[in-house]
Amino acid sequence: MARSKSPKSPGKSPAKSKASSKPAKPTLAERADRHALYQGSVQVPEADIAIFEDIFMKLRGRRPLTMREDFCGTAYLSCTWVASHPKRHAIGIDLDQPTLDWGETHNASTLRPAARQRLQLLCGDVLDGVGDRAELTCALNFSYSVFKTRDLLRRYFESVRERLVDDGVFITELYGGTEAIVALEEERKCDGFVYVWEQASYNPVTHDTSCHIHYRFKDGSRIDRAFTYDWRLWTIPELRELLLEAGFSSADVWWEGVDDDGDGTGDYRPTESEENQESWLVYIVAQR
Amino acid sequence: MAVARRARREAAGARFDRHAYYERAVQDPENDAAVLAKMFRRYRTRHPLKLREDFCGTATLSAHWVRGGAGRTAQGVDLDGATLEWGRKHHLGGIESRVSLVQGDVLTEGGPKVDVCCAMNFSYSVFKTRELLRRYFEAARSTLVKDGVFVLDAWGGWGSMRPELERKRVGNFFYEWEQARFDPLTNEILCHIHFELPGGIRMDRAFSYDWRLWSVQELRELLIEAGFSKVHALWEKIDDDGDETGVFYEPRRCETMEKWWTFVVAER
Numbered sequence: 288m289a290r291s292k293s294p295k296s297p298g299k300s301p302a303k304s305k306a307s308s309k310p311a312k313p314t315l316a317e318r319a320d321r322h323a324l325y326q327g328s329v330q331v332p333e334a335d336i337a338i339f340e341d342i343f344m345k346l347r348g349r350r351p352l353t354m355r356e357d358f359c360g361t362a363y364l365s366c367t368w369v370a371s372h373p374k375r376h377a378i379g380i381d382l383d384q385p386t387l388d389w390g391e392t393h394n395a396s397t398l399r400p401a402a403r404q405r406l407q408l409l410c411g412d413v414l415d416g417v418g419d420r421a422e423l424t425c426a427l428n429f430s431y432s433v434f435k436t437r438d439l440l441r442r443y444f445e446s447v448r449e450r451l452v453d454d455g456v457f458i459t460e461l462y463g464g465t466e467a468i469v470a471l472e473e474e475r476k477c478d479g480f481v482y483v484w485e486q487a488s489y490n491p492v493t494h495d496t497s498c499h500i501h502y503r504f505k506d507g508s509r510i511d512r513a514f515t516y517d518w519r520l521w522t523i524p525e526l527r528e529l530l531l532e533a534g535f536s537s538a539d540v541w542w543e544g545v546d547d548d549g550d551g552t553g554d555y556r557p558t559e560s561e562e563n564q565e566s567w568l569v570y571i572v573a574q575r
Numbered sequence: 576m577a578v579a580r581r582a583r584r585e586a587a588g589a590r591f592d593r594h595a596y597y598e599r600a601v602q603d604p605e606n607d608a609a610v611l612a613k614m615f616r617r618y619r620t621r622h623p624l625k626l627r628e629d630f631c632g633t634a635t636l637s638a639h640w641v642r643g644g645a646g647r648t649a650q651g652v653d654l655d656g657a658t659l660e661w662g663r664k665h666h667l668g669g670i671e672s673r674v675s676l677v678q679g680d681v682l683t684e685g686g687p688k689v690d691v692c693c694a695m696n697f698s699y700s701v702f703k704t705r706e707l708l709r710r711y712f713e714a715a716r717s718t719l720v721k722d723g724v725f726v727l728d729a730w731g732g733w734g735s736m737r738p739e740l741e742r743k744r745v746g747n748f749f750y751e752w753e754q755a756r757f758d759p760l761t762n763e764i765l766c767h768i769h770f771e772l773p774g775g776i777r778m779d780r781a782f783s784y785d786w787r788l789w790s791v792q793e794l795r796e797l798l799i800e801a802g803f804s805k806v807h808a809l810w811e812k813i814d815d816d817g818d819e820t821g822v823f824y825e826p827r828r829c830e831t832m833e834k835w836w837t838f839v840v841a842e843r
Contacts, residue, residue, distance in 0.1 A: 437796055463759055465733035468831050491731055491831045492791045492808045524762050525793070528705060540760050563736050563757045 314508030319480070321513040322361050322389045324502050328475070328482035332367035335427065338555060342541065342572055343423055343456055352376065353421040355450060357413040358430035361390035362406070369405045370398055376405045378418040384410045414439075416446040424451055426459045432518035435495070437529060440521070444533035448575055457535065457573040461526060464566040468496075468520065480504050489520065496520045526571050535573040542569055593781040594633050594661050596770045600743070600750035604639040606821075607695060611640070614726050614840050615691050618807075623690035624648065627718050629681040630698030633662035634674065641673045651676045652684050682711055688720045694727045700786035703763065705797060708789070712801035712841075719843040725803065729791050730836035735764070736788070748772045757788070764788045794839050803841035810837055 343351040352374050356365045359379030368377040381387050387408050395403055411417045413426075424447050434440040447457050468489045475482045483501040490496070500514040523540055530538035541555040555570055598604075615623040624647050628637045631651030641647045653659050656678045667674050677684055681694075692715045702708040715725050736759070741752045751769040758764075768782040795806045809823040823838060 465736050468733050470831075488828070489831045490828055491835065492810065492826060492829055492837075494790060494792045519792075522762055522790070523760050524787075559760065560758050561760055562738075563759045567759065 315480070315504035315506050316502070316508035316510045319502065319504070319510065321502070321510060322386065322393070324477075324480060324482075324510070324513065325500070326361060326363050328477045328480075328502075329428065329500075330363050332364040333371075334553070335364055335425070336368060336371055338553075338570065339423060339425065339458060342458060342555070342570065346456060346572070346574065347422075347454055351422040351456075353419075353423070353452075354378070355380065355418065355421040355424040357424060357426040357447070358428070359390070359408070360386050361394055362387065362408055363390065363394055364425070364427065365406055365408070366390070366394040366398055366402075369402045373401070376407075376421075378407045378409060378421060380409045380411055380413055380418065382410070382412060414443055414446050416450050418450065420450050420452050420455070422452050422455050424455065424457045426457075429460060429462060429516075429518065431459060432516070432521060435519040437525075441529050441533050444530050444535070444573075448534050448573075451575045453575065455575045457530075457575070459526075459571050459573075460568060461521065461523060461571055462566070462568045463520070463522065464564045466565045474503075494520050523569065523571070530571070530573045535575060538571060538573045540569050541572055542567075591770075591772060591776070591778060593770070593778060594658065594665075596745075596748060596750070596778075597768065597782065598633065598635055600745045600748075600770070601696065601768070602635060604635040605643075607636050608639040608643045610838070611691050611693055611726055612643070614838065615724050618724060618805075618840070618842055619722055623724075625687065625689035625691070625720075626650070627652065627686065627689040627692040629692065629694045629715065630696070631662070631676065632658050633666065634659065634676055635662065635666050636693070636695065637674050637676075638662075638666035638670060641670050648673045648675075650674075650686050650689065652679055652681050652686070654678065654680060682707075682714050686718060688723070689718055690720055690723050692718050692723065692725045694725075697728060697730060697784075697786065699727060700764075700784070700789060703761075703787040705793075709797050709801050712798050712803070716802050716841075716843055721843065723843045725798075725841040725843070727794070727839050727841075728836055729789065729794055729839055730834070731788065731790060732832050732834040734834040762788050791837070791839060798839070798841040803843060805842040807840045807842075808837070809840065811835075 340350060353376045354368050356362065356377060356379045359365055359381045362379035365377035365379040369375050387410055391408065395406055395408065398406065407418065409418050431440065431443055434443050451457060469486065470488060471486050473484045481503040483503060485499045485501060487497045487499055496518050498516045499512045502510045502513055527538040539557045542558040542561055544552040544554045544556060546552050611626065612623055626637060626640045626649040628634060628649060628651045631637055631653045634651035637649035637651040640649045651674065659676045659678055663676060677686065699708060699711055702711050719725065736757045738756060739754045743750050749771040753767045753769065754764060755767060756765040764786050766784040767780045770778045770781050791808045795808060798806045807825050810826040810829045812820045812822040812824060814820050
């Protein structure tokens with residue numbers, strides 16, 4: 288989610304007025320909520336938590352209890368985290384108060400009171416390092432890509448490291464592959480709507496990329512550019528170099544295993560060398 | 576019989592001169608020399624006279640540089656003595672006094688200050704860490720006069736990040752460019768050049784390159800860190816048919832392509 292910037296408002300097509308005085312029935316797009324659509328199309332917090340647990344357990348030999356979610360948006364992941372274990376705490380940080388408010392109403396308020404108490408939502412800049420230290424900090428969905436210079440991204444990584452406990456672990460994601468720098472549109476059917484990921488442009492000189500998420504509905508209505516991202520597409524070696532410069536003791540790449548048909552197994556392993564693919568998504572795991 | 580034929584082919588392959596084929600297939604030194612002068616004049620009001628060609632190989636570019644203008648001189652630096660010797664023999668007839676070829680390491684080899692320092696054909700890609708490449712850029716900067724410029728080329732595109740074999744006919748032989756491996760964890764790329772001569776005589780892996788594929792943005796960042804005052808990432812204009820025009824400009828935005836190569840120019 289474009290959590291460091293306010294995503295553009297969904298484009299709503301005006302309801303067509305017909306000759307009759309009967310008000311037009313709102314389209315599915317008009318009735319949809321883009322945050323709900325985002326959660327239903329992009330996020331699977333249970334899967335993220337399973338992977339975090341697996342990685343943290345392998346590195347530290349225990350289950351992590353405290354997590355910071357940078358660029359948390361609606362804090363769907365943080366809410367799922369505190370609900371997943373009676374001793375788990377989460378801190379969600381985002382610049383955008385209206386998005387946090389949405390998360391409070393739709394996600395946090397559904398938690399049991401005890402779980403809600405273990406969740407802290409902060410409106411602030413991830414560069415400022417607000418809030419308590421945690422065992423695990425995550426920055427998912429490539430949100431850190433809004434930091435387009437090495438200086439800014441290093442500052443962000445320094446701030447992440449600062450807010451980790453002594454043996455804390457930072458987990459972030461990166462996408463790439465030969466198709467990551469091609470203009471394309473990918474559709475995926477979700478529950479009641481179609482999710483569209485558009486890579487609108489990529490500048491090979493600056494590595495700036497502009498991407499959009501659109502939603503399409505059965506009645507033909509649509510929300511174009513529900514979310515827009517203006518990113519720098521960083522590469523794996525660049526992230527590793529910056530994490531080490533920021534003081535992390537290691538920065539490793541966890542790559543997804545594939546089955547005999549070439550499909551991802553959901554099982555991630557650290558690796559030092561891989562063949563490039565059309566499209567890949569990796570976890571970058573940095574130890575404080 | 577088959578074995579004997581193969582042995583004959585291999586013997587012929589061993590005899591053939593890989594430098595000559597490389598120059599014919601890969602290099603366009605006359606054009607490159609003109610481009611270097613043009614790049615200099617783009618940012619300066621005078622004509623450049625002194626060139627330093629790092630990773631010069633056979634130094635055909637240096638030779639064309641000095642032949643391209645009275646008063647021009649060149650220094651070529653390369654690690655490989657045999658390649659320099661080949662260049663001396665084939666390119667420096669009559670201009671020996673104006674071209675000096677030095678066997679040495681571009682990281683440490685000093686020399687006279689020059690107007691233009693260049694590193695062509697991506698040779699700087701042998702430096703795989705930021706630290707080493709920054710050190711090289713610092714060394715290149717130190718060879719320049721006060722208003723000198725450093726010119727290097729860069730390549731990329733999604734077609735550069737996967738295994739690929741390109742085969743192209745050049746006169747009476749074939750040139751093959753093989754991208755054997757690209758590793759997204761390190762951006763390391765392993766490439767080979769193969770030649771196939773008439774009669775099917777092959778010279779496999781005539782040249783091999785174990786590189787890091789640096790992006791233009793990474794080059795820009797490192798050049799600035801190395802002390803250059805301005806860095807210009809240029810892009811070639813293409814015409815309506817999508818063909819290259821030889822005209823370069825500094826784009827505010829540009830479209831990516833399957834494969835591209837371009838120039839980066841850094842002002843001292």
